[in-house]
Amino acid sequence: MSTVAELIVEALANHGVTSIWGVVGDALNPVTDAIRREDRVEWIGVRHEEVAAFAASAQAQLTGDLAVCMGTVGPGSIHLLNGLYDAKKSHAPVLAICGQVPLPEVGTDFFQEVDNNRLFSDVAVFAETVTSAEQMPHLLEQAVNAALGARGVAVLTLPGDVGGLDVAKGALPPRFVPPAHPAAASPEAIQAAADAIGADAKVTLLVGCGARGARAEVLRLAETLAAPMVLTLKAKEGFEHDNPYAVGQTGLIGNPAATSAMDDADVLVLVGTDFPYRDWIPTGKTVIQLDSRAEHVGRRTAVAHGLVGDAGATLRALLPMLTSREPGRHLQKAQERYEEWMQAQRKLADPDHDESLLGRLRSKADNPDELIRPEAVAMAVDRHAGPDTIFTSDTGMSTVWLARLVPMSDNRRLIGSFNLGSMADAMPMALGAQALDRSRQVVAFCGDGGLMMLLGDLRTAVTYDLPVTFVVFNNGRLGMVKLEQEQGGLPEFGTVLDNPDLAAVGAALGLTTRRVTDPQDLDEAVAQALSSRVPYLLDVVTNPDEVAVPGRTKPSQAWGFAIAKAKEHIVSR
Template identity: 70%
Template sequence: MNVAENLVTALADHGVTTVWGVVGDALNPVTDAIRREDRIEWIGVRHEEAAAFAAGAQAQLTGTIGVCMGTVGPGSIHLLNGLYDAKKSHVPVLAVCGQVPTEEMGSEFFQEVNNDVLFSDVSVFTHTVTSAAQMPQILEQAVNTAYAQQGVAVLTLPGDIGDSKLPDDAAPRFAPPPAEAAAPVSQIQEAAAVLADADAVTLLVGRGARESRRQVLDLAERLQAPMVLTLKAKGGLEHDNPYAVGQSGLIGNPAAAKALDDCDVLFLVGTDFPYREWLPKGKTVIQLDARAEHIGRRINVEHALVGHVGPTLGALLPQLPEKRPSGRHLDKATKAYATWHEAQQRLTDPDHDKKLLGRLRSLGDNPDKLIRPEIVAKALNDHADPDAIFTSDTGMSTVWLSRFIEFSGTRRLLGSYNLGSMANAMPQALGAQALDRSRQVIACCGDGGLMMLLGDLRTAVTYDLPATFVVFDNGRLGMVKLEQEQGGLPEFGTELDNPDIAAVAAAMGLDAVRVTDPDEVAPALQRALASGRPALLDIVTNPDEVSIPPKPKVAQAWGFAIAKSKETIESA
């Protein structure tokens, strides 16, 4: 067995089912080994960035290491953005990168780059194999480190290493994952004492609590605490949750903001929520996180719980008093959330702009009578399967998804929610669909994001990945437009001269349709989801739809008014 065969067999034995990349030179021995390994499917993308996003999506969904490949120089460089997303999402990914032959290393050979330096910031492990004798121990170290630190490992293979022979007994053995552990008893007792004396507790719950649904709901019930969910906690914690009051931050709502402002004790559970300006001031703060480095880096924390959510809450709950608080804080928050949610739902009616109030509103924010994006999100919520996987591009498409798609059942959600990259939704959907071609996968794409990696729409056709790509086609970089206008600046540089995206997708072999009538959104979506083939809906949506932040500032409103005045004058 040679080095390449050893590597591929080890990954297949470990449960890896897909490898993503672009073939070429130094990695030819590896891709040839994949060709002969029935347990692994090779998916050749059109751009290596898509490969890294897809591998990271698979790691998020399964917990098993995702694998992508890029060959010498540019091929490896193209992986970087998707790998940074994996890094900031804290998921294990192995990138196998090509290098020039060992005898040429350091000579500024054609396409040569120093991968160990290039990937030093994005990776928890990086090493260039310079001798077959280093294998398989270096592979073991790479994979084990990626799991232990939940990050990216980069293994670089020079062109003359892959074919080098190894002893027959050189079988890699990857270490098992560490067991989940509770925080120390002293920390749990200290937190319990604080919670027992609190009148109003609000929970801010993140992805780290997603697999501990029962314990988190029991905590909210015991404390009569409203629960603000981060975007990444929606899947698994939003459905059938009487304590949930939606999201905070720019995509949030007034009820969630008020629940945070009105509490005495803020309890951060499994979240590294990064937006300081949306966290309340002057509260007693408890933070529970398995990563000690996350404690206190967003807000001053008086009481730290360093441990995994499930076992820690399991130990904390018996120490809380049986007597519940009054429930006034919870009732106030949930009623405010229900009122806001009901008002938002009115915008999802395809006939909204035909009614009196809708006609008046549309004079200002939808004069061209385009489809409101809320209608699209509501249709997705109504017609997607209860176990559908959603991906979303960074920007306005994420806003509508967060507000109108409920993650009931076993629905899952992926996005570039830490890195904030464009162009992530489509390749992440490819990765999710390759895991299970019978499970419904829906990508909520911005037109700007989709156009960045447009070529990999063809990958869905080539490898029979029947994902549905829903494009919020507003001809804008919508979030940037909103940022400019709230700052008092006229819109500039955000307009997109899009082609007919549906026509382009159809030419690529997808079932594609352009939707311009709000009454056609739901029927078109139903047909796409039922097609069993890669499908794309190019839905022409209103670019002037405004996502009002939970606590709008006077300066923002004034800036928006000034920006609109400037836009009107300059277009006259």
């Protein structure tokens, strides 16, 4: 005979869950005690439950399978919400086990009581409370099957007097079912899309992470249509390497080649993407959208032909219907512009850039203190990181530098809060990634603002021997907000961060650390950090005035930036 808590933990271990993240306490004590006695599952106790949820979200995104976090009664569960919203918007299957007050106290406004079913109703595809041992294993099955089938968050709430109850004799073990088998879009829709593409239209592909399992088919599509391929940030890891058609990202983090490739096209083919930025999808094009989720089709731009189905299966049916064409000026122009832009980025990353004539002129305006340029940090990390490194990044400018300057090889992975856009995700996601495999290199691109939000959980890396390299872009700013203000013509306000010595703080928390202020020391410092196999914080003091020009700059943005810099100069005088 087993208890409700033991049944849950054993079933999760049988499914393949290897770690559970959270903070111990009251209602969940039976569960953590069951974890203590289950050798196949590692308990990782964090300092803040938000870290637990982000770590679980990262694990689910990396494996495609269930990950688990826990939060106890009231505040403990509430703290999970931000990370769980990240999992929801990333379509990551996560089970959150949450505590509740004892059953007789439910509904009495008891100490720490929160209505979990209502609290999690928006973030979860399943949210129910176990009120008797007789409901097990059925409620657990429903929770896990919902998370796996709908690729989202399931919340199972355990009152304090339920986890220790004995499950009925003869109760069957939980059975978790696999997701539905993917199928192609309808033949009629595929034929209509082929007809719309025709024989000579200029085609550009916008490819997202939903096409990750169809890399070969997407590359054949680009080759057949001689089409440049614009990648979303989340598609970078699956499609950037060995891909002559890739021309980088569009949007605020993108480049002019990708923007013009979309602007110049007659037909846009969106494959496995819910790219949200309407302003960056040109109008007046014939748009074909292929997605496994019908609700994604047409919600960002007007779609002439919607294909609902698995990317690989649908493209295998579509390709024989298309007329192959020779590479033309449309593809060549995008490739040439992309290479020119990349060469300019590489020049900025050269430690001696600001010593050249052009560099000295530019640095007087944007780097008068001769601080390290963030482009140089990103490219140094790329040089010394391994071919199977997992990268995480904070939302903001650290993501810009990673997206532009760190290519994803065949086995590199990239995760971040790319749909929710939360700050402070890089460090906890890196912890989650590292716990999956402590021998694999994990590098977190941390903004100083994001890192300071959840700083205490740097200690979790030390406690559980998680040898993450935390690279901090320490520009003393909320950099993306600064750029937003300036592009709108506003002087910078409220973005300056009076950071402590982050290397010293990291050392006090038990990490190996180094602070870098001289561009000439950067390459050696990055090499040292990445060659270590201990939790390492590399605190790089970077230029706060570095300008990340988007792929398309409106005159109003340029004018607003000029006005903002003038206002800042007047204030500083």
